[in-house]
Amino acid sequence: MKKYEIIEDHFKKKIQSGDFPVDSLLPSEYDICARFSATRTTVRKALDELLREGYIKKEHGRGSRVIERIKTLGLPSVKGFSNAMKQEGDAVFTQEPIIQKWSDQQIFALSDKEGEGDCVYFQRLRLIDQKPVLVENNWYSGSMLELVRSEEFLDGSFFKTLSQRFHIDIIGVEQEIMAKSASAEIASMLTIQEGDPVLFIAVRYQTSLEDFHIYGSWFCNTEDFPIVSNTFS
Amino acid sequence: MKKYEIIEDHFKKKIQSGDFPVDSLLPSEYDICARFSATRTTVRKALDELLREGYIKKEHGRGSRVIERIKTLGLPSVKGFSNAMKQEGDAVFTQEPIIQKWSDQQIFALSDKEGEGDCVYFQRLRLIDQKPVLVENNWYSGSMLELVRSEEFLDGSFFKTLSQRFHIDIIGVEQEIMAKSASAEIASMLTIQEGDPVLFIAVRYQTSLEDFHIYGSWFCNTEDFPIVSNTFS
DNA sequence: AAGTGGTCTAGACCACGCG
DNA sequence: GCGTGGTCTAGACCACTTT
Structure with missing residues (x-):
């Protein structure tokens, strides 16, 4: 070395x-x-x-x-997050972490090793100024990492927990971004009309643990809070 | 130095x-x-x-x-671009570069110096496999850089022209990303239905020439070609 | 074997922040 | 004035690619 x-x-x-x-x-x-x-x-x-x-x-x-270090985790930060997210009540678990079968909701293909067992799934609703702006679905391989309960999230952050408790770091992000029409379920969570345009982002985080990824799919109401991204060299 | x-x-x-x-x-x-x-x-x-x-x-x-160097210009590359855009006919000018007054279509504020004079505006429609996927509006300060005619674009690339002919380089990008419903005009250009969800991206490129920016607003049909982004450290 | 980039040593002087 | 990071020199040996 x-x-x-x-x-x-x-x-x-x-x-x-x-x-x-x-x-x-x-x-x-x-x-x-x-x-x-x-x-x-x-x-x-x-x-x-x-x-x-x-x-x-x-x-x-x-x-x-x-x-x-959070700010370096890829492109999507929601405008106003850093200011508005300081107070509590920024995220609500709409589904506590549970073990279930892999669904077909992930856009990205699983590695062989990940696909062997079940997955851990949880869903959160993120708020800015009490207004729901983002439905966040998350999956990871249950055979490679134990289920982490929501109460165990350090400062409410899954990534911080990964890094500090398990020494797993995010080393890369892949994303697919599309505009979609809101389904009835998503619309009701974001308190918008069914069929309204929402931003859909499929995410795959690559980690320092080989073959272990975090998969996400996000539905954003960008009406009041557009996604922003800055890249400077 | x-x-x-x-x-x-x-x-x-x-x-x-x-x-x-x-x-x-x-x-x-x-x-x-x-x-x-x-x-x-x-x-x-x-x-x-x-x-x-x-x-x-x-x-x-x-x-x-x-x-x-193109690949480093920020996040948005359209899936399949690098393969599908190799052949000619990848972009069509729907508005040749012209000098006009600044409109209020830019999301980002102009610097004082830029706002003094008129702007150069041009619009392109980008195609993948003969299918329109992106309407691209572009503005830059006409008092800081002459009008560059479309025939003068090196390899059809405005940025390549900037770099090689004027030694102006892109050194940063800011973007705002939203989901929108397509207007009648945008829908007809993208051959989709009015009201269909489209991805809207407002872009500001910072350049090596002080106070000179390129402004863009893009409307993308992400149905078949989602926007992709990879970030690895 | 010759040429290239990758790592590393042992120094020197300069520019900035703070008491 | 002192400690800090920023720049730079002069050299050595290693790992990889090509001839």
């Missing part, structure tokens, strides 16, 4: 476990050099990777600061 | 101008070192930037190869 990967993994684990919480500073590059008997070139390569993967930001003259 | 930026800009310009066409190899890192009196650390930093911005890929043992 390469030395910069050793350093990178060391701090990644420390950040995930909370030893370096959000907004804290990592040791200085010189300290890390001494701790790992490495030169700054190597240490900076490791930190550059953490930077690229969205774990830290660099502050010239101050240090490397741990940041909230 | 930093030395790695000088090297980076040098090869960026050479790539844009076609001196290093797609699939060609840049000089070896050692050659670049000699040419710029720099060390490999510095040269590699410059090449890393070109890599990150999607100009080149690295091939261990062979060299740094120039790649097609």
Whole structure:
């Protein structure tokens, strides 16, 4: 294993476990050099990777600061989420996590290993200003990861739970985006009319655990809260 | 100016101008070192930037190869585009570039400098397998860039023309995505029924020319060709 | 075997933030 | 003034590709 990967993994684990919480500073590059008997070139390569993967930001003259990583999880953030989602009551479980057979609702094909057993399924309704804006269906392989009960979600976040409790990280996202007419069921959940246009997004998250994916299908009412995406180089 | 930026800009310009066409190899890192009196650390930093911005890929043992850069321009590529768009007749001008007043069709606010004069507007209909899938409205500031006639588009690409002829590069994208019901006009262009759900995307491209943006609004029939997006770290 | 990129060492000086 | 990250030099050895 390469030395910069050793350093990178060391701090990644420390950040995930909370030893370096959000907004804290990592040791200085010189300290890390001494701790790992490495030169700054190597240490900076490791930190550059953490930077690229969205774990830290660099502050010239101050240090490397741990940041909230959610924002790097692909494109779809709903406009106003970051502000409006701060208070509680942002998401409601309309179906607690249960074990069931795989349905044919996933757009993406399952890997062989995933298809062997049953899946865990849960559904949430996300609200902004008490207004329902997103119906979120989620599936993952029950044979590869135990059922995580909704009460166990750290800060209400499934991904945070995955990362901190199981050390499984999201390393990629694939998405298919379509406009659809709302079904009666979706319409009633989003309090719109049947047949109104909704945004449908099929998601597959690739994780650091081989052959383990999170599948999602989202129905969004984009009337008041369009999906936004920023990409800057 | 930093030395790695000088090297980076040098090869960026050479790539844009076609001196290093797609699939060609840049000089070896050692050659670049000699040419710029720099060390490999510095040269590699410059090449890393070109890599990150999607100009080149690295091939261990062979060299740094120039790649097609379109794929890095944000999220929305239409499924099947890369295959189906190879043949001609992929896009039809439904409105040749003309100079007109700014309309209120842009979602994003104009910068002061852009709002001073008129704008250049053009509309295209994009086809896949002879089937219309995307109505594409485009605006840019006529006071900051001359009107480019459709015949002057290099390989039919406005961005390629911007880059190679005017050395203006896309450095960021903002998008708002909504589901809408098709208007009569849009429906007839996409050969669907009025009221059918269509995907609406408002786009603002940020460019390397300060305060100069490209604005777009797209109406997509996603029935047969959903929008896809992949993000991997 | 020769040439390429990938990793790493051991230093140096500069620019920024803060007490 | 001191500690931090940002840039840069001069060199070494390794892993991969091609001839």
